[in-house]
Amino acid sequence: MKKILVFLLTVLTFSAQAAESAEGGEFNPGEMISHHIGDDYTWHFADGVVLPLPVILYGENGLDVFLASKFYNEHHEVQPYNGYVMEHGHIYYANEEGEPRTKVNEKGEVEPVGPMDFSITKNVASLFLSVLLLFLVFFSIAGAYSKNRGKAPRGMQSFFEPIIVFIRDDIAKTNIGPKYERFMPYLLTVFFFIWFNNLLGLLPGGANLTGNIAVTLVLALLTLLLTVFNGNKSYWGHIFATPGVPKWLAPIMIPVEVIGIFTKPFSLMVRLFANITAGHIIILSLFSLIFIFQSIAIGPLSVAFATFMNFLELFVALLQAYIFTLLSAMYFGGAVEEHDHHDDMGFGDGPHAAQAHH
Amino acid sequence: MQLVTPGIGLLFWQTITFLVVLFLLSKFAWKPIMKALREREDNIDAALTMAEKAKLEMQALKADNERLLTEARAERDRILKDATDAATTLVEGARTKANEEGQRMIEQARVSIQNEKKAALTEVKNLAATLSIDIAEKLLRRELQDEQAQRALVQSYLQDTHLS
Numbered sequence: 001m002k003k004i005l006v007f008l009l010t011v012l013t014f015s016a017q018a019a020e021s022a023e024g025g026e027f028n029p030g031e032m033i034s035h036h037i038g039d040d041y042t043w044h045f046a047d048g049v050v051l052p053l054p055v056i057l058y059g060e061n062g063l064d065v066f067l068a069s070k071f072y073n074e075h076h077e078v079q080p081y082n083g084y085v086m087e088h089g090h091i092y093y094a095n096e097e098g099e100p101r102t103k104v105n106e107k108g109e110v111e112p113v114g115p116m117d118f119s120i121t122k123n124v125a126s127l128f129l130s131v132l133l134l135f136l137v138f139f140s141i142a143g144a145y146s147k148n149r150g151k152a153p154r155g156m157q158s159f160f161e162p163i164i165v166f167i168r169d170d171i172a173k174t175n176i177g178p179k180y181e182r183f184m185p186y187l188l189t190v191f192f193f194i195w196f197n198n199l200l201g202l203l204p205g206g207a208n209l210t211g212n213i214a215v216t217l218v219l220a221l222l223t224l225l226l227t228v229f230n231g232n233k234s235y236w237g238h239i240f241a242t243p244g245v246p247k248w249l250a251p252i253m254i255p256v257e258v259i260g261i262f263t264k265p266f267s268l269m270v271r272l273f274a275n276i277t278a279g280h281i282i283i284l285s286l287f288s289l290i291f292i293f294q295s296i297a298i299g300p301l302s303v304a305f306a307t308f309m310n311f312l313e314l315f316v317a318l319l320q321a322y323i324f325t326l327l328s329a330m331y332f333g334g335a336v337e338e339h340d341h342h343d344d345m346g347f348g349d350g351p352h353a354a355q356a357h358h
Numbered sequence: 359m360q361l362v363t364p365g366i367g368l369l370f371w372q373t374i375t376f377l378v379v380l381f382l383l384s385k386f387a388w389k390p391i392m393k394a395l396r397e398r399e400d401n402i403d404a405a406l407t408m409a410e411k412a413k414l415e416m417q418a419l420k421a422d423n424e425r426l427l428t429e430a431r432a433e434r435d436r437i438l439k440d441a442t443d444a445a446t447t448l449v450e451g452a453r454t455k456a457n458e459e460g461q462r463m464i465e466q467a468r469v470s471i472q473n474e475k476k477a478a479l480t481e482v483k484n485l486a487a488t489l490s491i492d493i494a495e496k497l498l499r500r501e502l503q504d505e506q507a508q509r510a511l512v513q514s515y516l517q518d519t520h521l522s
């Protein structure tokens with residue numbers, strides 16, 4: 001365990017150094033960190049161990065597919081290729097000087113223009129890797145269930161079974177109620193997807209996939225769609241005619257409730273993105289201290305803090321997966337819950353009681 | 359700013375990949391796993407219920423046995439008591455009968471003694487009468503041997519008898 005940790009930290013340190021040497025000259029921690037938490041067209045495992053990934057572009061020239069290594073010459077310097085140029089982790093159309101082509105947008109700002117970028121970037125590659133891992137793990141577990149039917153779980157099965165049962169009993173059943181079953185596939189998939197990707201992101205050289213807003217956006221959007229499309233009469237009733245609220249308040253209540261539909265998944269999106277990205281930034285900052293102070297004395301301290309942070313991040317990886325799943329389940333629960341028998345919420349003069357009096 | 363601007367590439371790949379993962383895992387992993395889990399839980403539930411039932415049955419059986427034993431014991435006690443009672447009654451009856459018989463015999467004896475006594479007395483009386491008459495005859499015969507005496511007697515009778 002200790003050896004693995006030391007190895008881990010060494011590799012992390014090396015990749016930090018690599019970033020430094022790549023930038024050349026003065027060490028810029030901000031640049032190094034944003035490079036690490038951002039996306040990339042190559043997968044930089046360690047200094048010199050670089051996997052170029054396929055670039056897929058769609059724009060003026062139609063569909064273009066080539067390896068990202070084409071953007072580098074033999075001296076590892078960036079060069080334009082095929083009318084495209086790579087700058088700051090983005091691909092733009094190249095002009096005659098080999099610089100990104102620019103245009104003036106509606107606000108009067110100059111901005112570079114580029115094609116639509118569907119490249120298999122580092123994040124996408126990491127996504128595929130995590131999917132492979134998910135399939136490997138859960139198909140084998142499903143196989144184990146059919147193989148020793150009705151028997152006690154064993155091996156990987158017995159590690160994941162309590163988690164699956166926990167998601168079913170303590171997340172789905174308690175928050176959704178009797179209709180929990182239809183949400184189980186989504187909840188299980190989203191939990192393990194986030195958890196696996198959080199852990200992969202903690203590996204040295206790993207991608208910051210769950211700390212990317214596009215990924216969390218898609219996940220939150222799915223939760224939103226599932227909530228809205230499963231919303232029953234009382235769910236919409238609570239939004240457009242909140243029980244216990246006088247009718248004249250509707251012009252205020254309805255916009256607030258409608259905004260509420262969107263703020264919930266929005267918070268899911270930001271929470272996951274921010275937590276994972278912040279964790280990466282903290283660990284990288286701690287390592288940057290060594291290079292900022294340029295002192296070997298700061299090393300052990302920095303490593304100790306980073307080790308502590310790494311353990312914390314292992315916990316956060318699980319926690320964030322849990323929170324995302326739990327909150328999704330709560331939103332689903334709100335959408336499918338039957339409110340009819342406690343509409344008045346204990347207030348005797350709710351709308352139904354008032355109608356009964358007249 | 360770049361950090362919070364979702365890129366179209368990753369949006370595209372994430373959407374497609376996640377939906378595929380959701381579909382495949384639901385079909386080939388979650389469905390069989392959830393089914394197996396439910397089956398196993400049902401089995402365990404059924405086994406527990408059965409064990410509980412068996413326990414109850416055992417208890418019922420034991421209670422039944424206990425009851426039978428108690429009943430048998432009560433039956434035995436009852437039979438014993440009956441037998442004792444019967445014996446007592448028998449003895450009592452025999453004694454009463456014997457007593458009655460004795461009493462009856464005594465009574466009979468007494469009656470017969472009485473009768474005998476009466477008969478004897480009658481006999482004695484008769485005998486005494488006969489004897490008296492005989493004696494009287496003998497006496498009279500001796501008295502009335504002379505004429506005078508007879509006359510005197512007749513006279514006395516006549517005097518006693520008031521002619522009317």
